[in-house]
Amino acid sequence: MKVAILALIFASAFVAADLWSSCGDSSDVLKIGKIIVSPNPPVAGKPITVEGAGLFRSDVTSGTIYAEVSVDDLPLINLTLPLCSTVKKFRPCPFLKGQQSLKLAVPIPSAVPSGEYVAKVQVFDQNNARVTCVTGKKRIFLVEAEVWINDEHLIFEVSVLMSAKEKLKMWGGSEELPPREIPLKRPYMARFRSQHAEFRIPELRSLAQMFGFLEHLDYGTEQAKLVSQRREELPTSPYLPIACPSQKQIEQVASRSVSLMSFFDLIAVGDTFEELLENISHYPQDKLQALAGNGRTFKYHVDSYGRKMPHAEQLVLMERLTNINGAWESGNIDLKNPQETWTIFVDYGVAKNRPMDDPRRYYLGRKICNTPVDLIEVYNVKKRNYIGTTSMDSELSLMMANQALARSGTIAMDPFAGTGSLLLTCAHFGSMVMGSDIDQRMFRGWGEGKDLKSNFKQYGIENKYIDVIVADNSHTPYRTVPFIDALVADPPYGIRAGARKIGKKRKTILREQKLGITNAHRRSNHIIQCINYAVSDVLHDLLNLAATRLVVGGRLVYWLPTTDQYKDSDLPLHPCLRIISNSEQPLTMRWRRRLITMEKFTEYIPSVHDNLSPEEYGQINLSDDSHGNLKNYWLRIGSNGGPPKEKKGKRKGKGETEGETAEEETAEGEGEEDEEEVAEVEGVEQ
Numbered sequence: 001m002k003v004a005i006l007a008l009i010f011a012s013a014f015v016a017a018d019l020w021s022s023c024g025d026s027s028d029v030l031k032i033g034k035i036i037v038s039p040n041p042p043v044a045g046k047p048i049t050v051e052g053a054g055l056f057r058s059d060v061t062s063g064t065i066y067a068e069v070s071v072d073d074l075p076l077i078n079l080t081l082p083l084c085s086t087v088k089k090f091r092p093c094p095f096l097k098g099q100q101s102l103k104l105a106v107p108i109p110s111a112v113p114s115g116e117y118v119a120k121v122q123v124f125d126q127n128n129a130r131v132t133c134v135t136g137k138k139r140i141f142l143v144e145a146e147v148w149i150n151d152e153h154l155i156f157e158v159s160v161l162m163s164a165k166e167k168l169k170m171w172g173g174s175e176e177l178p179p180r181e182i183p184l185k186r187p188y189m190a191r192f193r194s195q196h197a198e199f200r201i202p203e204l205r206s207l208a209q210m211f212g213f214l215e216h217l218d219y220g221t222e223q224a225k226l227v228s229q230r231r232e233e234l235p236t237s238p239y240l241p242i243a244c245p246s247q248k249q250i251e252q253v254a255s256r257s258v259s260l261m262s263f264f265d266l267i268a269v270g271d272t273f274e275e276l277l278e279n280i281s282h283y284p285q286d287k288l289q290a291l292a293g294n295g296r297t298f299k300y301h302v303d304s305y306g307r308k309m310p311h312a313e314q315l316v317l318m319e320r321l322t323n324i325n326g327a328w329e330s331g332n333i334d335l336k337n338p339q340e341t342w343t344i345f346v347d348y349g350v351a352k353n354r355p356m357d358d359p360r361r362y363y364l365g366r367k368i369c370n371t372p373v374d375l376i377e378v379y380n381v382k383k384r385n386y387i388g389t390t391s392m393d394s395e396l397s398l399m400m401a402n403q404a405l406a407r408s409g410t411i412a413m414d415p416f417a418g419t420g421s422l423l424l425t426c427a428h429f430g431s432m433v434m435g436s437d438i439d440q441r442m443f444r445g446w447g448e449g450k451d452l453k454s455n456f457k458q459y460g461i462e463n464k465y466i467d468v469i470v471a472d473n474s475h476t477p478y479r480t481v482p483f484i485d486a487l488v489a490d491p492p493y494g495i496r497a498g499a500r501k502i503g504k505k506r507k508t509i510l511r512e513q514k515l516g517i518t519n520a521h522r523r524s525n526h527i528i529q530c531i532n533y534a535v536s537d538v539l540h541d542l543l544n545l546a547a548t549r550l551v552v553g554g555r556l557v558y559w560l561p562t563t564d565q566y567k568d569s570d571l572p573l574h575p576c577l578r579i580i581s582n583s584e585q586p587l588t589m590r591w592r593r594r595l596i597t598m599e600k601f602t603e604y605i606p607s608v609h610d611n612l613s614p615e616e617y618g619q620i621n622l623s624d625d626s627h628g629n630l631k632n633y634w635l636r637i638g639s640n641g642g643p644p645k646e647k648k649g650k651r652k653g654k655g656e657t658e659g660e661t662a663e664e665e666t667a668e669g670e671g672e673e674d675e676e677e678v679a680e681v682e683g684v685e686q
């Protein structure tokens with residue numbers, strides 16, 4: 001973005017000087033001179049080369065660029081950039097006194113949209129003397145520019161000024177607009193909850209996809225168009241400047257998000273409070289006046305992250321904000337029911353878990369909306385009619401439903417449904433839901449009125465409940481056709497959570513062989529046996545279910561347990577599924593779990609996919625030492641995908657060794673059969 005603005009400065013000042021008027025005066029350090037543009041006029045799809053020259057009245061060794069652009073009176077860009085590092089790639093500092101030249105290339109793609117833009121660019125030198133000031137009010141076409149900053153290759157949208165006449169020439173005399181319009185984007189501030197930092201962007205992106213504007217959403221990464229934000233700030237800071245075309249989209253996201261608290265119009269940003277105040281004064285003052293003053297009621301709020309700001313310090317900020325700008329003076333303060341809430345965000349950041357001394361960034365926002373209902377509280381498991389020991393927490397269930405794109409007109413399914421927590425939240429967002437579980441007691445609960453179905457009644461969403469069936473996911477009974485839009489799952493990795501599948505124990509097989517019994521499972525008095533369900537098989541069956549039963553574009557959202565030694569090669573893959581997001585939830589110092597979202601992007605073709613080797617599938621092979629981390633975890637994992645209890649001290653009892661985990665103890669206590677002693681019997685009917 002910074003270089004986009006730079007390109008704007010030079011492309012505008014040099015390429016189309018006639019479109020600009022100077023807002024400077026004769027005391028400015030730079031007097032812009034000759035410009036050579038080729039090709040002239042610019043041609044769609046071909047880069048323009050600009051060579052310019054100007055007279056510097058004194059040496060410029062460093063300085064600052066201030067750039068602001070508004071579209072139809074709405075602020076689009078408000079930036080403060082260090083001069084030398086911004087221009088470095090094109091022309092290193094210093095600019096010595098005398099005649100200086102600059103050459104740069106700005107690519108022009110074949111499709112560019114138009115709009116009525118007002119721009120103002122000012123450059124100040126190391127002594128705070130103005131180098132130049134230019135303003136323009138013309139049609140601008142957004143185009144893409146490729147630039148390099150510190151060897152990082154970035155692609156930005158930049159603005160090139162063109163008159164209507166030039167536009168006509170560029171488009172071969174046709175008045176028709178280019179085929180694909182890039183919508184204009186406006187700056188907003190997303191204020192997230194402080195928990196689950198890694199889940200925010202996957203949820204935001206999922207909702208943007210659901211509401212159809214993912215490709216027009218920018219947020220604080222290297223692609224951010226409006227505000228630069230260092231990548232390392234993202235995981236922790238709950239303040240995320242974003243840009244998207246309309247407020248309606250913001251409100252749609254807010255209507256469902258659980259990571260989010262509120263959205264704000266982003267008025268200005270500054271690395272210091274002085275810079276913030278300065279940038280507020282660049283905001284269109286008539287608009288600010290209309291929102292802040294004119295007898296409207298308002299309140300200020302200071303929201304700090306990384307350190308609690310004492311009330312006295314907050315008051316100083318509010319006072320300085322009022323004094324800098326007359327806008328708020330004609331408004332009336334109303335702390336209880338204000339028409340506008342103006343929030344000063346103070347981001348101290350977190351340095352090695354300790355707050356930094358000085359804030360690293362300030363923002364001013366005008367609140368647009370909060371998330372309407374506290375869904376986390378509505379679906380709080382503590383208030384639920386029927387729960388079990390493995391019922392999933394409401395916040396995470398809601399996030400999963402959002403990442404699964406659960407919505408009206410879709411079918412969501414949980415193959416390890418348990419008490420149905422994940423199905424409830426998908427149903428809340430409009431999906432028709434169904435599920436299965438190997439253990440019918442999970443559905444039955446404590447009887448009628450205290451069972452899985454009664455939960456749907458409790459929330460008034462029983463009309464979204466298709467049904468649940470008792471089924472083993474290793475022998476899934478569902479038709480092999482794509483009919484599911486979303487698979488959500490908290491699979492049974494733990495021994496206590498019942499990672500079991502239908503099979504025969506080795507001693508049963510031996511006994512039947514000895515007695516000459518065949519097809520015992522067909523007998524009317526046959527009792528089904530279960531054996532351990534290896535974690536690699538749980539994952540294989542789950543991904544296979546997704547590949548075969550999801551519609552193309554459908555999503556699989558599931559939990560994967562791991563340790564702090566996680567590596568991407570630990571992730572099970574499938575040739576029909578691609579990874580959309582992978583967010584870690586720390587559980588203890590060592591144990592983690594990850595929420596994995598995959599999308600089915602291509603049809604499952606039996607003749608191609610049925611006979612692939614595990615390597616071709618990208619499956620996890622637990623006998624492979626490179627997955628030792630997962631193997632270690634899965635052998636020790638506790639209930640509900642959670643971590644094993646931390647190591648206990650020496651335990652008493654035969655065969656128990658120091659350092660065994662509580663889960664191992666429980667498993668032994670429950671008399672579960674050891675993995676070595678069981679054998680799966682293929683083809684066992686349910």
Ligand SMILES: C[S@@+](CC[C@H](N)C(=O)[O-])C[C@H]1O[C@@H](n2cnc3c(N)ncnc32)[C@H](O)[C@@H]1O
Pocket residue numbers: 388390391392415416417418419420421422436437438439442471472473474489490491492493497498499500501502533640641
């Ligand atoms: C972690 S729990 C899921 C809890 C559920 N999300 C809830 O909120 O209640 C895992 C579930 O998988 C079930 N399960 C275990 N092995 C299974 C299998 N082979 N096929 C289907 N379900 C199985 C268990 O009975 C258990 O209910």
